Amino acid sequence: MLERGRIPLQTAARGERDPLVLGGGISVMLNPEPLAPFFDLFLLGEAEEMVPEFLERYRALRAAGTPRGATLAEIQRGIEGAYVPECYRVGYGAGQRIGSFQPVDPSFPTRIRVRHVGEINAFRTHQVVTTPNTEFADLFLVEVSRGCYRGCRFCPAGFAYRPARFRTPEALSASLEEGLRRKGRVGLLGTAVSDHPRLAELCRKTLEAGGGFSLGSLRIDRVTGELAGLLADAGVEMVSLAPEAGSQRLRDVIRKGVTEAQIFRAVENLIEHGIVNLRLYFMVGLPTEEEEDVDAIVNLARRIGHHAVKTTRGTRRFRRLTLSVNQFIPKPATPFQWLPLADAGLVRRRIQKIKRAFGKERSVNVIHDLPKWNYVQALLSLGDRRVGEILLAVHANGGNWPQALKQVNVNADFYVYREKDPAEFLPWDFIDHGVSREFLLEECRKAMETAKGWKLGR
Numbered sequence: 001m002l003e004r005g006r007i008p009l010q011t012a013a014r015g016e017r018d019p020l021v022l023g024g025g026i027s028v029m030l031n032p033e034p035l036a037p038f039f040d041l042f043l044l045g046e047a048e049e050m051v052p053e054f055l056e057r058y059r060a061l062r063a064a065g066t067p068r069g070a071t072l073a074e075i076q077r078g079i080e081g082a083y084v085p086e087c088y089r090v091g092y093g094a095g096q097r098i099g100s101f102q103p104v105d106p107s108f109p110t111r112i113r114v115r116h117v118g119e120i121n122a123f124r125t126h127q128v129v130t131t132p133n134t135e136f137a138d139l140f141l142v143e144v145s146r147g148c149y150r151g152c153r154f155c156p157a158g159f160a161y162r163p164a165r166f167r168t169p170e171a172l173s174a175s176l177e178e179g180l181r182r183k184g185r186v187g188l189l190g191t192a193v194s195d196h197p198r199l200a201e202l203c204r205k206t207l208e209a210g211g212g213f214s215l216g217s218l219r220i221d222r223v224t225g226e227l228a229g230l231l232a233d234a235g236v237e238m239v240s241l242a243p244e245a246g247s248q249r250l251r252d253v254i255r256k257g258v259t260e261a262q263i264f265r266a267v268e269n270l271i272e273h274g275i276v277n278l279r280l281y282f283m284v285g286l287p288t289e290e291e292e293d294v295d296a297i298v299n300l301a302r303r304i305g306h307h308a309v310k311t312t313r314g315t316r317r318f319r320r321l322t323l324s325v326n327q328f329i330p331k332p333a334t335p336f337q338w339l340p341l342a343d344a345g346l347v348r349r350r351i352q353k354i355k356r357a358f359g360k361e362r363s364v365n366v367i368h369d370l371p372k373w374n375y376v377q378a379l380l381s382l383g384d385r386r387v388g389e390i391l392l393a394v395h396a397n398g399g400n401w402p403q404a405l406k407q408v409n410v411n412a413d414f415y416v417y418r419e420k421d422p423a424e425f426l427p428w429d430f431i432d433h434g435v436s437r438e439f440l441l442e443e444c445r446k447a448m449e450t451a452k453g454w455k456l457g458r
Contacts, residue, residue: 002038009392011040011086016068020058024051027380029114030156030332031428034380036085037388041072044431045081045115046146048123054079076108081115088430090385096414098384098425113432114160120146121171126179136187139214140179144172144202145190150219152244153255153335153447154286157191159440160333160433166196169205176202180211187214194222203230217242217281220258223266228273238277238322239270245286246296253288253450255443260300267304271311271318278308279322284350285342286328288451294350297325298357305364323358323366325351327374331381333433335443338420338456341378344371375416376401382415384427422456 007021008014014021023032023039024047032042043050057078061071069086076084087108093099103110117123125143147161179186186206190196193215199222206213207230215231217240231239243263245251251258267278282297305321312318327347330336351368358364379387390412393404405412420426422441429437448454 003395009395010037010388012037014040014068020068020072026156026160029431030160030433031381031383031431032083032085033385033427034383034387034391036385038391039085041075042083042085043079043081043115044083044112046117048117048125050079050081050115054082073105073108080113083112083431085385096411097421098427101425101430111430111432114434116161116434117146117165120165121167124171124175126175130182136214138183139185139187140183141187141189142172142175142179143167143189144199145193145196148192148195150192150195150257151255151443152257153253153443154244154283154328154331156331156333158334159435161191162434164192164195166190166198169198169202172202176206176211177209180206180209185212185214187216189216192219194218194227200226200230203227203234207233216240218266220266221262223269225269225272228269228275231270232273232275236275238279239275240279240281240324241266242281243300244281244283245289245293246282246298246300247293249451250286250289250293250296253447254286255447263300263304264307267308268311271308276308276312276318277320277322278304279324280304281324281326282354283326283328284354285347287336287339287447288454289342291350294353297323298354301358301364305361309363318363321364323354323364325354325366325368327369327371329374329378329381332426332428333431333435333440335440335447337382337426337440338422338444340417340419341375343417344375347371347374372401375412378416379412382427383412384415386410387412387415419456 002009002021007018011021020040021038022041022043023035024043028035028042029044043054054075057075058071061074066074072084073087075082076087087104089102089104090098091100127141130140131137145164145166147164148158149164151158176186188202193199196202203213212234214236220241220243243251243258244254244256248260270278280301284294301321301323308318308321327342329341330339348371355366358366387410389408389410390404393408394401397403445456448456
């Protein structure tokens with residue numbers, strides 16, 4: 001995109017006549033460093049208040065004739081959540097680790113605090129552009145909640161977006177009315193949408209207005225008979241649930257907080273109301289995972305499938321169980337940020353084991369990501385500024401990652417396959433995500449204690 005726009009790829013090569021290249025969103029909020037060489041400025045956190053503040057400050061500075069560099073410096077000083085990479089210098093010490101991360105001027109903050117919106121009801125957050133060329137072309141998307149209070153140890157939404165916030169039906173009414181007018185169906189979005197205390201009321205009002213709705217993945221312990229009935233009335237044909245792990249032991253390690261009994265109760269509630277297509281999300285390569293945990297995925301999914309068929313016998317026929325099996329990828333701002341990515345070969349074998357187990361069952365479909373792209377995702381998740389050299393090489397080689405990795409003097413495995421020392425400075429440690437490093441480390445250690453015989457540093 002930059003190249004086609006004739007914008008220098010790296011921020012160091014840009015001048016007064018070049019536009020600012022800005023970044024935002026969850027990925028750079030967690031760790032912007034792999035992209036730091038290419039962005040002039042990141043806005044870390046929630047945009048509703050921060051973007052207008054930035055635009056006002058930027059326009060005033062440029063109108064006053066302030067040069068590009070001085071403008072960025074003033075934004076770094078004056079806007080909470082702003083991060084200008086060129087305002088900070090990174091030093092590397094022994095063993096390729098980060099030795100220092102310092103502002104180039106004492107007036108710049110030593111840590112960047114992520115911005116959060118306090119009163120979420122003050123802002124309408126919904127789809128603006130509707131087009132048939134999208135994944136959810138038949139829906140008008142409306143955000144009903146933000147953040148999550150559950151604290152699953154693998155998920156940044158439960159830590160970086162604290163506290164969980166829920167919009168009231170009153171605050172959502174205008175967005176829902178617009179969505180029903182434009183599309184007839186609304187997609188209710190949120191990292192913990194099924195935890196919304198008035199979700200049933202929202203769904204019921206949408207149906208009473210003559211519209212339909214769709215929800216994302218639901219918390220298993222929130223799938224009540226009432227919610228299942230509302231989903232069926234809305235014409236929902238498939239519901240996604242996320243056990244994440246097949247064994248209770250591993251669900252306890254990741255702090256998923258659901259039991260097998262709750263899983264089967266949710267399935268029963270859905271089937272009893274005529275929802276006969278289910279999708280189950282599982283992960284492989286989780287911390288402390290053993291072969292028995294992979295077998296437990298097969299066992300649990302098979303019993304769910306058999307139970308579904310038995311429950312629907314003589315009524316509406318159960319159609320399909322889809323298993324979405326993906327690799328666990330360590331994320332910043334989570335208790336598992338110190339842990340390595342599981343070996344690609346091991347993950348590939350475990351996914352194939354699950355696929356073979358259901359190879360002859362026509363009602364079960366197993367889908368998964370390619371492990372090679374999980375490596376890239378982990379590199380971007382866990383890397384520092386030196387990863388930018390790899391990205392430049394990938395671009396120069398037309399997207400050929402293996403060739404690019406051979407050409408650069410940066411060891412990608414150092415970021416991806418290495419367990420980090422609890423005492424070392426991680427690439428994103430200059431960001432205040434709103435949860436302390438000490439708390440995350442304690443949660444990681446608790447997870448290891450849950451798995452007997454494991455510890456951080458094994």
